[in-house]
Amino acid sequence: GAVVSQHPSRVICKSGTSVKIECRSLDFQATTMFWYRQFPKQSLMLMATSNEGSKATYEQGVEKDKFLINHASLTLSTLTVTSAHPEDSSFYICSARDRTSGVNEQFFGPGTRLTVL
Amino acid sequence: RKEVEQDPGPFNVPEGATVAFNCTYSNSASQSFFWYRQDCRKEPKLLMSVYSSGNEDGRFTAQLNRASQYISLLIRDSKLSDSATYLCAVNKGGGADGLTFGKGTHLIIQP
Numbered sequence A: 001g002a003v004v005s006q007h008p009s010r011v012i013c014k015s016g017t018s019v020k021i022e023c024r025s026l027d028f029q030a031t032t033m034f035w036y037r038q039f040p041k042q043s044l045m046l047m048a049t050s051n052e053g054s055k056a057t058y059e060q061g062v063e064k065d066k067f068l069i070n071h072a073s074l075t076l077s078t079l080t081v082t083s084a085h086p087e088d089s090s091f092y093i094c095s096a097r098d099r100t101s102g103v104n105e106q107f108f109g110p111g112t113r114l115t116v117l
Numbered sequence B: 001r002k003e004v005e006q007d008p009g010p011f012n013v014p015e016g017a018t019v020a021f022n023c024t025y026s027n028s029a030s031q032s033f034f035w036y037r038q039d040c041r042k043e044p045k046l047l048m049s050v051y052s053s054g055n056e057d058g059r060f061t062a063q064l065n066r067a068s069q070y071i072s073l074l075i076r077d078s079k080l081s082d083s084a085t086y087l088c089a090v091n092k093g094g095g096a097d098g099l100t101f102g103k104g105t106h107l108i109i110q111p
Helices: none
Strands: A003-008 A010-013 A019-025 A032-038 A043-053 A067-073 A076-081 A090-097 A106-108 A112-116 B004-006 B011-012 B021-024 B033-037 B045-048 B056-058 B058-067 B070-075 B082-093 B096-101 B107-111
Touching: A003 A090, A010 A019, A010 B082, A019 A032, A019 A112, A019 B011, A032 A067, A032 A076, A032 B096, A043 A067, A043 B096, A076 A090, A106 B045, B011 B021, B021 B082, B021 B107, B033 B058, B033 B070, B045 B056, B045 B058, B070 B082
Parallel strands: A010 A112, B011 B107
Antiparallel strands: A003 A019, A019 A076, A032 A043, A032 A090, A067 A076, A090 A106, A090 A112, B004 B021, B021 B070, B033 B045, B033 B082, B056 B058, B058 B070, B082 B096, B082 B107
């Protein structure tokens, strides 16, 4: 099956710092990647859609200047949480769609658990 | 009405039993439907896509009812390893492929 990696798996940082999370599709090319976050006991919430070579599309309520997304290649998308605050602590998960597949099946990375002190 | 609704459970089911979950969605423009499985503090793993004609994969059967806007998942001969949270997901439609997830249904298989 399609494999998606994410790095780092866990981050603990001080308030005000920026954190960069990488998402890679390892055995397929992903024109589109998605970023979600999940707070405890809540559902996954889509934050943004990342398209290779173009600007990301953000969901309503997600600040694009705070959550910077770069999708520079068909196998890599990055999410940078700028000036992180404790309320940004969450489980951030990316997913990728195989561009050769006609089905909208998304495969998820293992997630990054962010704790902002 | 929430976009995707699921009964959170927990469903406590004896090993070997059959269990069924339903999920309702509000966006009639959605065209892709999925069941994911999520273990505690892990990422969701795709269990199966759901098609209008229904589909089966081993002990798992999924059905889609577009008229009533719900999807279902049936697990037969449940195993202890089936204990997990089952997430229903639908795409946002209108050309957008991002998924809207339900909160999940927690299943506990008891020996």
